[in-house]
Amino acid sequence: MEQASPDRYQPPTAHGPRPTAHAFTRDEALALWSRIVAGWARHLDGSGARTLIEGEPNAADAGGSYEGVTRMLWGLGGWLAPPGRPAVVTWRGEAFDTEALMRRAIVAGTDPRSPGYWGAAPPRGEYDQRTVESGQVAFALWQTRSRIWAHLDDRERERVVAWLERFGRQPSYWRNNWALFWVLNHAARKALGAPHDQAIIDSALDYLDGVYCGAGWYDDGPARGARHFDDYNFWVFGSHVLAWAGCDGDSQPARRDRLLERVRASMDHFPFFFAADGAYTEYGRSLAYKFARLGAPLWAYRLGAWPHPVGMLRRLVGRHLRWYVDRGAIRADGTLRQALTAGGSPEIREPYIATGSPYWAMQAFGALWSLPDDDPFWATEEEPLPVERGDFVRAFPQPGWVVSGTAATGAVQRFNAGSQGGPAKYGKFAYATAAPFNVGLADGRPAPDGMLCLTGGGEWGHRGEGLAHAVGEPGWLRMRYEERVGGGTHLIDTTIVVRGEHHLRAHRVVLDPAADAPIGAVEGAAPLGYAPGVLPSIESDRVTGGEGAAAEGRAVAIVPLQGYSRGVPAAAWRGRDRLNSVYGRYVLPLLEVDELAPGHELICLVHIGGAPVDLTELRGSVADAGWLADGTFRLTWREGDTIDVPPL
Known part of the structure; x- marks a missing residue:
């Protein structure tokens, strides 16, 4: 029997690794896994097929959350995959038989006579939530085939297959990443020798070719052009392709190898999104899944598709897990929160996130435990993350992103x-590890952090659907979009040029003459979150007109260069705390424009990163900036280097 080890690491610093920065060990992983298993098992209902967990419920929580069990199968399947690994884990002297828990869950969850049956409610159209869950149910059974599937009787197997079939019928079209849930449902059944539909597997895998954009990126829509890129590239497109390759890839080796090359390309840029302390540039939907994004790189490593040193992967996994644990993502009772952290806004949760939905995070442990206990991953010396190796700026044209890292701060x-x-x-200009974005709404509207928001008629706008965009080296972005306020639809052309922890923003605003109210603007730097008991320092500079704030070794600032009326000292937006995705408290420095001209130009400089920041120095970093006659935006930095950003 394996015994969970006590936690041995130190509390985190403000924005950096723990002071001891010790290597991530198997004992540490086992302790965390055992804590999660214990918390989960103690919150099972009487059938063992649903969880009863604190949180904001939705319709899928009726009778208890089935997702809290089906998603835990990611972790249980990985833990039990090696036939010789002990099934029992221990937490604080209490033993939990993971094999018995998993068998009980699957038998009860697929039995129509059980109160925990996962199929009680009728399917909600072609795309039912239980189709999502069916993929990992089938895959976990394949992983544990010698422990569980082999010991189910004929009637139990029939009920499992009937449930998988009920939620594995092909829809009329493939609309997004969900296609891969059908792939895994049928491919794992095939690998178990159970009834399946090969045509569904092939059709769904063919869909991937229609949404692949190159360099490892998939556009999460019915076809290329939806322009929807986020972590589903990792925790579905990546993880499920790798799971298919593991259980069924040998049947189509050419397709498998092609898909694994795409995974390798995706993993090439994966580590660049992480800070030195393991923080992630949180962005997009379903962030309640937290460290689920670790599943893809770990499975990629196992299948030979991880392009970086294994020591870098070991460091990334350990620090990313610790980042969430340190901030209360796992409650004291061992269950997972819907929010990102103990202090972060609950509005990070989408309506489809049930109380058990965060257990999608168990992809991380499913992949981690798929590694042999003596794998070199556990013994190889840790190696630095990209941001620890040096400063970088990377442009990703497929999703339309620029990613910047600074070695001095690790941000x-x-x-x-x-x-x-x-x-x-999705609509902010910047998503930063040092200053995570505000997700909560104030008076029904997003806050202006990392954004230019037009104002008018008592309302304020926010960037929504874009009309055109481009990104390029050495780190610039340009975008055209609309905002609707004051009875009009107004056109904005924004250019951003990134230079370390500073970036310049330049906007050309064309007002709609149909507007029925004067149109102003408010623009925010990034929100500076801080821990309870910390008192941030607030700075307003009369000479530059800039505004800034600093706390815990981090700082944000915004300085006007052209077109603004005034700065607004950093404070909680409209007096509202609990808007931030990570912190319970934050302050946001702003610039304002009282009334925009019909054609108005705005230019400002923003700092997001380490403290202190000198507002005068920030203002002086630009020698000249403005638009040329053909619409090109030209920026000359103080050092003399010039960047031309072409018009869209």
């Missing part, structure tokens, strides 16, 4: 010009 920023989605989770 990383993701700038978005091209990917579409909701305004708070």
